[in-house]
Structure formats: structure tokens, C-alpha cells
Amino acid sequence: MPQIGHLCPLDDRQVSFTYCIEECGGACYQGNLPLLLTVIPEQRPIVKDKWSVTQIVTPPQVTLLRQRYGYYAKPNSSVFMQWGTAWHNMIEAQKSKLEELGVADEFLMEQRFDTEIETSLGKIGLRGTPDLYIPRTKTLWDYKTTKAYSIGQAFNSNTEYFWQLNTYRRYKFPEAERLVICGIVRDHSWRVEEKEGIQEITIRDVPIYNDKDVEDYVTERLVYLKTCQDNDLYPRYCTKEERWGGVRCDKYCAVNTFCEQYNEVD
Secondary structure, eight states, X not given: OOEEEEEOTTTOOEEEHHIIIIIIOSGGGTTOHHHHHHTSOOOOOOOTTEEEHHHHHSOHHHHHHHHHXXXXXXXXXXXXXXXXXXXXXXXXXXXHXXXXXXXXXXXXXSOOEEEEEEETTEEEEEEEOOSEEETTTTEEEXXXXXXXHHHHHTTSSSOHHHHHHHHHHHHTOTTOOEEEEEEEETTOOHHHHHHHXXXXXXXXXXXXOOHHHHHHHHHHHHHHHXXXXXXXXXXXXXXXXXXXXXXXXXXXXXXXXXXXXXXXXX
């Protein structure tokens, strides 16, 4: 289940989005209803046996807990997620200008795909939406609105970013010869730029993985998620790398309330 409401910042009650909009009217934002509506996340239906690329590269524990439990979060917690959505929308809105310039076909934005993967459990659906593919340069782009720290960390190991782009390449644009992450950095500073070379917009290349490795990774993830889903199994715990040293659990996980690992008593 997706997020179903807010933790009211005024009194910590769990309230539905309908209550926030129709009865409360955005009191937490001093009656600014348009602002409240902006931070309410899009509600996406769950489709059985069909998983998004984002879901399979996210730690299984997080993906499955999000599916199983309707959760509440404070309104401010979705600000940066919505900021990321706004950036994507602004970039996609440039299609009309590209059409005026006669070059729209040279920049393939938001090209969705929906396919089925043969597995030991039968066919399992996989869907995704790469941000941009440029046929002329055979370059696949992915935009990330994130912190400077995250962009720096993303290139120190095999991260979710790498698997996401490589999965898009394998199943949508197999002819791509270059994979790029474009980081739109929300906490840029001159100190970080001088020390790490991270600018407001930072472009970094991602290594291209072998097709077989990507296929094995995707199949393994799909089978694991379906097995847990169909048999109501609790998923494996997140690894140290997936937890970002605990920061992800404390600050960025909306379902930590339901997480056995997070709530274990030492």
C-alpha cells in the first residue's frame, strides 16, 4: 500500500489526505491549501506480478513493506521528492520547444516500456521510464535531484543508480553506448565544489554492465519479490551499504515503523 495520509505536524495524529484537504484545509501551512496539495504524493496503483525498475533496485525490505502497509508521513518529508518530480516535469515540458526547433526526434524523453521476464516462477512484469535517450550520441540519461553527499557516494561502489540505468539500457535502449547520471544538487556549496568537483548540475558516467549480469540481477530480484509477495514472507534485512550507515533508516525510510530490522532491540 502507498502512503495513505499525513502525520499531522500540529499534534502528531495520523490523518487521511481527505481529512487534510477537506476538513483541515492545510492548517499546518497556515491555510495554504495549494502548498498542501503540492506535498501530497501521487498515488500509484499496485499491480500484481508487475514491478517497476525503481522497485527492483530498491532494497527488497523497503519495496515490500511499502506494498504491505499503508503508512503516514509528515508533509515536509515529501518536499524533496516533489521537488524532483517538478524538475522532471520542467525538463519534459521542453518537448514543445524541441518540436519548434525540429529536433524532438533527437531527444527521446520519458519513453516508457512494459515487458515480461521469463523466470522460474513464470512470466513476471517489468516496467520503467528512462528519463532521456539521445540516439545521435547513443547516450542514456537519468536525472537525480539529490544531495552533494549522495552524488559523491553514488560513484564509490555498485549502487542502485548503476543498476537502474543498466536495466533501462538492457530492456529499452540496448544500443546505448554511454550511461549518464545528471545530478541536480540541492545543497550545493562552493566548499564542496572546490573539494569534490560537485557543481549545481553534475554529470557523471556510469559503467555499462554485461547484459547477462543485468538479466541475472533483474530475474533474481523479480523472483525474490514475487516469492515474498505470494507467500507473505518477511524479506531479507537491508545490508550495511543499503542502509547508508543507518542514515537511510533514520531519515529517509517512510516504513521504518513496520521494519523488524530497524525496531530490533539490541
